[in-house]
Amino acid sequence: MESSEKVLKVLAEGKGDYKLVDPDEHRRSIKQKPRGMRKKLMGLREAIERYVADGDYLVWEINYLQRGPAAAIREIIRQRKRNLWLGGKFTWVAVALLAEAGCCDRVDVGFFVSGPALTRLALEGRVKFYEYSNLVMTARLRAGAMGVSFLPVRSFGGTDGFKYSGAKLIEDPFTGKPVVVVPALNPDVALIHVHQADEFGNARIFGASISDVESALASRKVIITAEEIVSTEEIRHNPGLTKIPYFAVDAVVHQPFGSYPGECAGYYASDTEHVGEVFAAIYRDRIKEYLDKWVYSVSNEEDMFSKLVGVGKLNELRRRATIVATEGYRP
Amino acid sequence: MESSEKVLKVLAEGKGDYKLVDPDEHRRSIKQKPRGMRKKLMGLREAIERYVADGDYLVWEINYLQRGPAAAIREIIRQRKRNLWLGGKFTWVAVALLAEAGCCDRVDVGFFVSGPALTRLALEGRVKFYEYSNLVMTARLRAGAMGVSFLPVRSFGGTDGFKYSGAKLIEDPFTGKPVVVVPALNPDVALIHVHQADEFGNARIFGASISDVESALASRKVIITAEEIVSTEEIRHNPGLTKIPYFAVDAVVHQPFGSYPGECAGYYASDTEHVGEVFAAIYRDRIKEYLDKWVYSVSNEEDMFSKLVGVGKLNELRRRATIVATEGYRP
């Protein structure tokens, strides 16, 4: 190698805290995970107990309302996890629910529905927010999934978010122009709800998506909740449909209607009334009442469905989905 | 923004030339491409005439022998293109054929089958080689496809390839550790052979692949050759199968057996004898004879198939493919 005297200027730095990223450290965690094809089927309660610890950095795909791990988020609240750091990318109501439930004290912002509770928690300093955006958070996860410590991005520069983030503006090593680099993100836990998975964790997702693959590879622990458990034979019949490989996965939970009250594209529609209810709870500062009803007053998902939803409603949601589920959502 | 006095050391730099990358310049090229859904069907000859210019930087997916644009490569040789710069990633025989045909004078190395001709061209200085690897070339394309000028990678450091490349070793802006950054690649032309495309260029690829998507987005001009032309209705019925969006594509060529003599996974097997013939030509320094027979002595692909291959052979190749084409290669 030609050694060099050159330097690259760091032109500006955000002053936000960020979860320290060292790809070598992430590799040490990954080294501990089993490589063989082990059965990982377990119940939701066990999965959250075993793989979500107080203080963890948590991400989820997509969100509470759209093919998201809504059931897993409710179980985290039910188990009263504490001091989580949330990756609040492309999320609607999850941040507000987890924050008001007392589960988190830090949020990396992409997008979420705010309201009186989050304003109060922010002003009281009980939840600290660091400012990014959906695409920047995705770039951070992508870096984490590539095993590198940062990525250059062409957005984010010049914003006030940059100032309150972990990003830097540096001289580009090739063009010499200013370029923003954002720190990789290696979450402790990713919650991913999928259409189909086998018992080892090979997972299929139908439809467009946000950053399922990036989250799975970037995270130290991965919990898959799945609408359907399919055989590994079925997985092997159409390998092009597998989005997440088994070795990244720690727990597989069979959780039909796991995205309820949200939609799981092609499988069921959202429960429009419930969606209205959770938005109203956030806007009208009644999140605790919402949680009492939908989380704390029931012992688990099955209990919630039988007490508060009913088979008729679930059938209706499936029926409404079939209108558009003509193609593309099944092998 | 907090302004900063910090600098990052450039620890080492490769001394290889590389196609200068400036994402803003690539964006100016992309701005010129039409955005509407225009029909782009044309013949192979026309596509190569219009979109491959002497001096262009050329990439292809996968290679001459495996779901590659073998027909398009032959047409480039037939049209006696000159001074091409080849992205020689994961390729078997294409580099040797193009080099001995006099089409190229620079090659970025990933992998290719070498032999007496390439050694001679290298020693005579008629073809200059810059050293990378398959994954590093893919990272360069990926950077080019992301619209950034470089990517950090965790391989390539310490090699002699690094010395003869455009890579740099810099202080990581976040961890402070040494990290290799490689320059983005924005080729002038990408040749991509696909299973199915519509007349606008929306393209489907079945099976595993190398870097089709990256090459398509990174390149200024994209030529798609397709085994089958399908309707846009069909594309819209299963949007999850689309790998390349129409707006990246300049030409769509209906080219059944476009990967011959190679395999097109799920559609037809390779012509084993022909594969032996082209390898023998390279090892035994008889590439010119191979080109005389398979490229120059025929006026186009149809002529080649009727004079030198025959329907019986093509049917046999299709039949051999169906053994494994049970699933995964069709919608």
Next chain:
Amino acid sequence: MSLPKLHGIGEGPWRGEERASAFAEREFQVCIAARMVEDGSTYWVAGGGGPMYSVLMAKRLYAPDVVYVTEDGLVGAEPLLPFDPVMTLAAARPAYRALMWTTMSGIGDQSGVGYLDYGVLNTLQVDPYGNVNSTWLGSYPSEGRRMNGPGGADTIASVCRRLVLMTDHQRRKFVERVDFISSPGYLDGSPRARELAGLPEDTGPYAVITNWAVFDFEAESRRLRLRAIAPFVTVEQVLGEMGFRPIVPAPDEIQVLDPPTERELTILRTEMDVRGQFTDAAPDWVVWEDNQWKMVKREPQKGAGPGFI
């Protein structure tokens, strides 16, 4: 006229179509935005609301060869309308008959290399240089209100060639300096401010469309400039509801926008905003009475409850 023409403005009566006689101001805004959509272009559209309605209406009526993407990985959808509440992204109906389903990174890459011509965003607060706030109202982070964050808007505003902003025409929306730059406009307005911050060349705010007016950005100063007003307001009213003074051309260079057509409204009301979530969320209404436009307040018609999109 010495100013550059704005696409879709000034062909009134609009395409000779029948003029509507009563409409919500937000409906008017969507129709104006739809007319400004440039056919044969690519759009990156924020999820839901005015931006998406306008591009969908444009595709139906004026710009059939527009292709739009959304940050959930959709390219070129032909969505099944209407959407369920909130289900405007990452759901089956908006994804229907797309040309491609990819991911957020996939759309990020397509936009990064420059395939997306226009971005269309809603904004909570905008300043003379087109900077957008969606993070915090008040003094960050110690006083005021926590808002939703930029979502995908930061990137839409950074990498699309031309950025179109939509906002309600209210004094609190147009501020001399946004409380927080969530998504970048021309930043401090200085030359090459965007490039020096690492953003791609040849990008930036292009137009702001409100329920009362259309603005563009003056090329030299990169400041907001009034270009057209609704037929039911005056220039004075428009300026009176802004927290700063935009560039105001000579009166004869300010065009008067054509009101919605019946056809536009029918599509909007029967196919898109069927629950009234969008229109009913704001009470401002315009009716044609006694040979003039009158502005009135109106109760929600469809009973959509809270104004979530």
Next chain:
Amino acid sequence: MSLPKLHGIGEGPWRGEERASAFAEREFQVCIAARMVEDGSTYWVAGGGGPMYSVLMAKRLYAPDVVYVTEDGLVGAEPLLPFDPVMTLAAARPAYRALMWTTMSGIGDQSGVGYLDYGVLNTLQVDPYGNVNSTWLGSYPSEGRRMNGPGGADTIASVCRRLVLMTDHQRRKFVERVDFISSPGYLDGSPRARELAGLPEDTGPYAVITNWAVFDFEAESRRLRLRAIAPFVTVEQVLGEMGFRPIVPAPDEIQVLDPPTERELTILRTEMDVRGQFTDAAPDWVVWEDNQWKMVKREPQKGAGPGFI
């Protein structure tokens, strides 16, 4: 024994199976490599040849819970054997019944974060620190022969936790300094040389397997160390065919490798190397005669023509 055990070595007669009495040296090499495969691990295997045959044989016989990936995006295939010539990657038979089809970047990412335990490569030239040359033989770039380039080997050698190299046991293959470092071993052997060059921690060459011997790398010096020899050669023969002297432990610490079993050879010959492309490409053969192993030269048996894989 004070040296760390090498997995799969020293259980002779190998698992009590019937011992073969005639085999190609390259067949022997594949069988030894197969036995060294660690069950329950992930492998990144170079396309085709000895590395792939050994992992496939291991999966059949010794390590059913091994999952391997290849750089063309395959994860966990159960390939349909035999392969067509050259069609060992990016083709339907090797891709058969995979768990996942992704891309080169997909495999690059999986390996980047550390999911791949072992890499297995062929090498043209190797030095005492496990550096690999596949670029140029001679004085780069002015004299000598242009070779194929690293392909995916550079990354396999960089990011897998343990790198296994396979090479023919010939003096020209083992050189004091490779003509060109195409894929990194321990570089100049200095402490943290890999980390200082930007490579991940806790990675590097683990073993070299030839048709005559098995080596590992001494932890302190990171230099090649002889660990086991074939039953048909002596230590002196092994060292005599090397261009440098590896670390040589005391004689009682050098194990003797068990010859192939009939079962191993049957699988290799009838399911994998059916055309003899692999075995016939080298004429070195070993037979059991007069109560001893004899090394002989043999004509190609299956008439494979040029030795392409």
